[in-house]
Amino acid sequence: MTLTTTPLPADLLALDTRDPLAHTRADFLLPPGVIYLDGNSLGPLHRSVPARLAHAAQHEWGDQLIRSWTGDADWMHLPDRVAAKLARLIGAQPHEIAVGDSTSVNVFKALAAALGIAPAGRRVILTDADNFPTDLYVAQGLNALLGGGYELRAVPNTEIAQHLTPDVAVMLLTEVDYRTGRRLDLGGLTAQAHAVGSVTIWDLAHSAGAFPVDLGGTGADFAVGCGYKFLNGGPGAPGYLYVAGRHLDSAPIAIRGWMGHADVFEMAREFIPAPGARRFVPGTPQVLGLSALDAALDAFADVDMQDIRAKSLSLTSTFMALMEPLLARHPLELVTPTAPDERGSQVSYRHPHAREVMGQLTARGIIGDFRTPDILRFGFTPLYLSHADVWHAVQGITAVLDGAALDGGVA
Numbered sequence: 001m002t003l004t005t006t007p008l009p010a011d012l013l014a015l016d017t018r019d020p021l022a023h024t025r026a027d028f029l030l031p032p033g034v035i036y037l038d039g040n041s042l043g044p045l046h047r048s049v050p051a052r053l054a055h056a057a058q059h060e061w062g063d064q065l066i067r068s069w070t071g072d073a074d075w076m077h078l079p080d081r082v083a084a085k086l087a088r089l090i091g092a093q094p095h096e097i098a099v100g101d102s103t104s105v106n107v108f109k110a111l112a113a114a115l116g117i118a119p120a121g122r123r124v125i126l127t128d129a130d131n132f133p134t135d136l137y138v139a140q141g142l143n144a145l146l147g148g149g150y151e152l153r154a155v156p157n158t159e160i161a162q163h164l165t166p167d168v169a170v171m172l173l174t175e176v177d178y179r180t181g182r183r184l185d186l187g188g189l190t191a192q193a194h195a196v197g198s199v200t201i202w203d204l205a206h207s208a209g210a211f212p213v214d215l216g217g218t219g220a221d222f223a224v225g226c227g228y229k230f231l232n233g234g235p236g237a238p239g240y241l242y243v244a245g246r247h248l249d250s251a252p253i254a255i256r257g258w259m260g261h262a263d264v265f266e267m268a269r270e271f272i273p274a275p276g277a278r279r280f281v282p283g284t285p286q287v288l289g290l291s292a293l294d295a296a297l298d299a300f301a302d303v304d305m306q307d308i309r310a311k312s313l314s315l316t317s318t319f320m321a322l323m324e325p326l327l328a329r330h331p332l333e334l335v336t337p338t339a340p341d342e343r344g345s346q347v348s349y350r351h352p353h354a355r356e357v358m359g360q361l362t363a364r365g366i367i368g369d370f371r372t373p374d375i376l377r378f379g380f381t382p383l384y385l386s387h388a389d390v391w392h393a394v395q396g397i398t399a400v401l402d403g404a405a406l407d408g409g410v411a
């Protein structure tokens, strides 16, 4: 336990002292005694959210009742206001984003739309064999629904480029691998997919809010993402769908609903799509969840995403460097690429007792994730983590792995 009293090295202290994002930490209500390395799974509570939720419940709902759909609260356009805040973070135009539904449902909407505009006769959906399970399941389910005529070609994410052949209808990828933290080349792979006529879908679950994303600049066709990870929208926060403006009028809307109609209260028999991506929001907006997400997104209002990326890389490289000595004496294997361009905002290690190790760390207030079969995953969120946190986390990891806090140790 002597390690935990080792003073913070001066170079790390200096990095924190000149951190342009140091002020945003106070905007998050993190419990004392916790180093939170799991904001990539559930972002923490932003300071503005409790009051916003209370207002939405007591005033907008309690007092104003149904008048809030069109009155001051204007719930009808809440998805559009959230889309406008999100647009900046992912390099989109506000009218290209439909906010609502889970990420899984948005994968379904995106894949149905992408298959609908892919060149006729193509039958391959190219994806990552280790993609997040929901993306694979949705593709399997949609293929079954469409008669089973598509081939789901799932290959290692290091081999995507060589499998981009002219039979690929849609390339469905997650930019940052949820286990390893490997970041794919969104711009390069999009260009290669377009060169063979394929349509692209990017899952930005571990990208949006973690580093700058430029969907417009890269020419990506479709994207989806989560509201509750790096965007801190709260448990079950609505996800989103991005549809490049050039596809809005041709991409089929698999789930047509009255809320995606151009004139909702017209109650027309025929579906006439709303302008922009709002046509992809089929049902009643999830007002309480959207309210929390809307408030939480203000955390990004006056931060530069380049600063977020620079600090993220500094935190993750500091973490890897401090962890380095442990690799020599424990069965610990780094699975996250060390090249900055090739990683997102998480660092993962394999360890044969990963589940027990993470249990011990969580008991010490160092909260990361265990992912099957043997992955220790640590997420780094520049808005509320410092280099001092990284230092203290590694002291705790060292104590757990060296067995200082254990009966007999886990190694």
Ligand SMILES: *Cc1c(COP(=O)(O)O)cnc(C)c1O
Residues within 6 Å of the ligand: 102, 103, 104, 105, 132, 134, 135, 174, 178, 203, 205, 206, 226, 239
């Ligand atoms: C977290 C995550 C999801 C989550 O999907 P939900 O429908 O919101 O549960 C989807 N895709 C990826 C890549 C994820 O990491």
